[in-house]
Amino acid sequence: MDEQTQQKLKNYVLWLLGRQEYSKKELAQKLRMKDASEDYIEQLLSWCESLGYIDEKRYCESFLRRQTNKGLGQKRVLAEATNKGVDRAQLMTLIEEQEIDWFELALETYQRKYGLGDKQLDYKEKAKRVRYMMYRGFGYEEINFAMQATIGD
Structure with missing residues (x-):
């Protein structure tokens, strides 16, 4: 790999890191898409880490x-x-x-999507809402808390 290509890759990594934080794995994937050699990827990521650009x-x-x-x-x-x-x-x-309160986060997410409660939900609508919340990564206890708290308002 010639020196000009290496400099372009280094500038690319610095540009990416200037926009947002990235993990080493993400940066390595992006460099592989630019056809960088594995040795140079490791060298470049170590350099970035030593300077505190990657933490x-x-x-x-x-x-x-x-x-x-x-x-x-x-x-x-x-x-x-x-x-x-x-x-x-x-x-x-x-x-x-x-100390993230996952129950409170579930309640906020539920209310953001569905607003304040409908007292009567048929089985189909309730199942739809539970699936949505499960897709968002909440457990059944958190979902139940959010649904009950919203209906209780």
């Missing part, structure tokens, strides 16, 4: 904040974290530190 803890915090702001539950957050290359143990530690 897995900072990325993990950013990722968790983005996902919870989208109204996603813990199951979905953990599933997407695996796809993004986030360290699961580090993410679980961060979730415990931030």
